[in-house]
Amino acid sequence: MAEQSGTTLLKDREQVADRLLEASAKHSHDPDTELDWDAPMEPGxxxxxxxxxxxxxxxIWKRMSEEQRIELSKHEFASMASAGVWFEIILMQLLTRHIYDLDPRSSHVTYALTEMxxxxxxxxxxARSVTKLGTPYYGPGSVTRFLGRILKTTATTPGAFTATLLVEEILDRFQRLTFPDPSIQPLIQGITRIHVVEEARHVxxxxxxxxxxxxxxPAWERQLTRTISGEASVVIARALISPAVYASVGLDVEEAVRQARKSRHRQETMRWSAEKLTGFLEEIGVIHSALDRAAWRRSGLL
Known part of the structure; x- marks a missing residue:
């Protein structure tokens, strides 16, 4: 039976998990064998x-050569991939905590293990893509890593799933633009296509x-989730692009960071990346008060 809460019909956990397990059986991918990792990058x-x-x-962009712009795009992909490894490891720990006390025979737990x-x-x-591109590993800084450690250890269950969606839906929006674009490197198209297909189930x-x-x-847990998710939105949004990418392509880091943060186009892009997510979080009450919205605005996602 589905659970009824107010006017919102909540789909049965097992029904959802069964459908996702069926989709996983049909549409799972092995990047090691399905992508051509040995092919050279294509010039231009x-x-x-x-x-x-x-x-x-x-x-700054208007002064950069086409070659330098493409090189920056390479380092920014590597930064998002580096952040993606960090995010995915946190998400696996959050999922493990979620299913720790649940019946391992259930489809809900079976799907969680499949997702892991x-x-x-x-x-x-x-990680392999960063190696292939020959860029630095743009992992999170020490403060960001510490905040991630707190999140993965202390988040409530709804807080854990909010953090999961924060990462998955923002990257998914960017990657849905990337994989069908013929101007993109074929390897990157393949990586983002696989990620989009499989992350749709996770979302x-x-x-x-x-x-x-x-x-x-309970009410206290809803309020804690609202507070933690607002702060997490700031950390995650800023972790996507490491300032070190600008140094890697010969730009002044402080000036590049300043211009990126002031850029109206960048601000609109970040809000666009999260608009489906923030709409959903407002609908279910994660973004609820003016105070909640203030944190999300600070992240640039609202």
Whole structure:
């Protein structure tokens, strides 16, 4: 039976999990065998679409050569891939905590384990892509890593699923622009296509569980989730592009960071990346008060 909470119909956990397990059986991918890791990069092709590079349409951008712009896109892809490995490892720990006390025979737990297997492949795929591109590993700074450690250790269950969606839905929006774009490197198209296909299931699982958790958890847990998710939005949004990418392409780091943050195009791009997510979080009460919205605005996602 589906659970009823107010006017919102909550889909049965097992029904959702059964459908996702069926989809996983039909549409799971092995990046090690399905992607051509030995093929050389193609000259003149981008690594992320031009308009989602952080400095796009800034004064610095207008002074950069085409070659330097493409090189920056390579480092920004590597930064997002590096952040992706960090995110995926946190998400696997959050999922493990979620199922710790649940019946391992259930489809809900079986799907969580299936998703963790997907995330292991994604982490390896992202790490391998950074190696292939020959860029630095742009891992999170010490403060960001410490905040991630707190999140993965202390987050409530609804907080864990909010953090999951924060990462997955923002990257998914960028990657849905990337994989069909013929101006993008074929390897990057393949990486983002695999990630989009498999993350669609993860988003469905997290959305359904978060809706259920917010409807049924005690008031204190709802409020804690609102507070933690607002702060997490700031950390995650800023972790996507490491300032070190600018140094890697010969730019003044402080000036590049300043222009990226002031850029109206970049601000609109970040809000666009999260608009489906923030709409959903407002609908189910994660973004609820003026104070909640203030934190999300500080992140640039609202």
């Amino acid at each position: 092709k981008w690594y992320v679409p031009e308009r989602i590079v952080s400095l796009y349409d800034t004064p 297997a997907d995330e292991c492949r994604h982490s390896r795929m992202f 469905r699982y997290a959305r359904e569980e978060l809706r259920r958790q917010m409807a049924n958890c």
